Amino acid sequence: MKSPIIQTFDLTKIFDNQTVAVNKLNITVYKGIYGFLGPNGAGKTTTIKMLIGSLYPTSGRIELFGKDIFSKDKVKIHTLIGYVPENPTYFLGMTAERLLEFIGSVFHMPKQEIKTRISYLLKLVDLTDARYRVIAKYSAGMKQRIGIAQALMNDPELLILDEITSNLDPLGRNQMIELLKDLRQEGKTMLISTHVLPEIQKMNADSIGIIDLGHLIMEGTIQELNERLGTKLIRINPNNEIIRRSLEPIVSKITEEPDSLIIEADNLEQVWKTIAEISLKNNIVVNEFRSSGLEIEQIFMKALEKENKNMELKDVE
Numbered sequence: 001m002k003s004p005i006i007q008t009f010d011l012t013k014i015f016d017n018q019t020v021a022v023n024k025l026n027i028t029v030y031k032g033i034y035g036f037l038g039p040n041g042a043g044k045t046t047t048i049k050m051l052i053g054s055l056y057p058t059s060g061r062i063e064l065f066g067k068d069i070f071s072k073d074k075v076k077i078h079t080l081i082g083y084v085p086e087n088p089t090y091f092l093g094m095t096a097e098r099l100l101e102f103i104g105s106v107f108h109m110p111k112q113e114i115k116t117r118i119s120y121l122l123k124l125v126d127l128t129d130a131r132y133r134v135i136a137k138y139s140a141g142m143k144q145r146i147g148i149a150q151a152l153m154n155d156p157e158l159l160i161l162d163e164i165t166s167n168l169d170p171l172g173r174n175q176m177i178e179l180l181k182d183l184r185q186e187g188k189t190m191l192i193s194t195h196v197l198p199e200i201q202k203m204n205a206d207s208i209g210i211i212d213l214g215h216l217i218m219e220g221t222i223q224e225l226n227e228r229l230g231t232k233l234i235r236i237n238p239n240n241e242i243i244r245r246s247l248e249p250i251v252s253k254i255t256e257e258p259d260s261l262i263i264e265a266d267n268l269e270q271v272w273k274t275i276a277e278i279s280l281k282n283n284i285v286v287n288e289f290r291s292s293g294l295e296i297e298q299i300f301m302k303a304l305e306k307e308n309k310n311m312e313l314k315d316v317e
């Protein structure tokens, strides 16, 4: 059985005895990419600060690689985790080379190993040509990439990345996504917090956790969440008026695109049957007719919708 890399148990953080930022949060992260999703203010950064040991929980526990990080024989977090914050502001006056040398010396790495590692990492994050420039002069994307290189200096198995693509332009974002996919290929585990959902989709996250108001709403692989939300999507090309009208009474939602209809329905069999009948009867050529799962953005919206409904029900009770 695969074992969790990160597991939290009723993790809670209350600021100033009044703001409940994280509320009995239970997340489980396995090897690969974990998308940690939630709207602004959901509690992502607070959770991350507790995971990296820079903030003490009010209550609850955290296990990394199966070990409690606050117990007597607590694990040395900084040797296990590489952390990249949203706006890395550290050591901006240094060159990339000098920063990485410094980090290497903090980890007591031998000089030769530091040299080899720096060359390898600068190549990985595509900054070899900029190694002697001061970081202050880097673009936002370059700053984030040197942030990743410094986090990888002592080769941790786990990287925690907080909203690292928020300030990047589309090119910077795409470079970052490719880099993160390469790191997964190398066997790294990454918890990536973001409110920019299509990126997590592009990274092909192995699983996602959705939080709001400090607690977990849903967690699982995209496929598992699709099954749990019980709604399936079907794409039909062309966008045909007769098909659309005949489906309206039996599906929960129809979204029109210029040349396609996107159908959301629980009873797929009935939809398949109706389309077959209508297209035969009216001589409509159906070019495309395929079932596609919900995308992360749709899962996210549905999860929040479901949560809101549950809360309203509780209010009524």
Ligand code: ADP
Pocket: 015, 016, 019, 020, 021, 038, 039, 040, 041, 042, 043, 044, 045, 046, 047
């Ligand atoms: P996210 O990263 O998902 O945007 P945060 O973890 O930053 O969310 O914030 C969660 C909640 O905790 C917010 O309501 C925020 O205002 C509050 N919060 C965060 N840090 C502090 C702090 N140091 N003191 C008081 N409240 C805080």
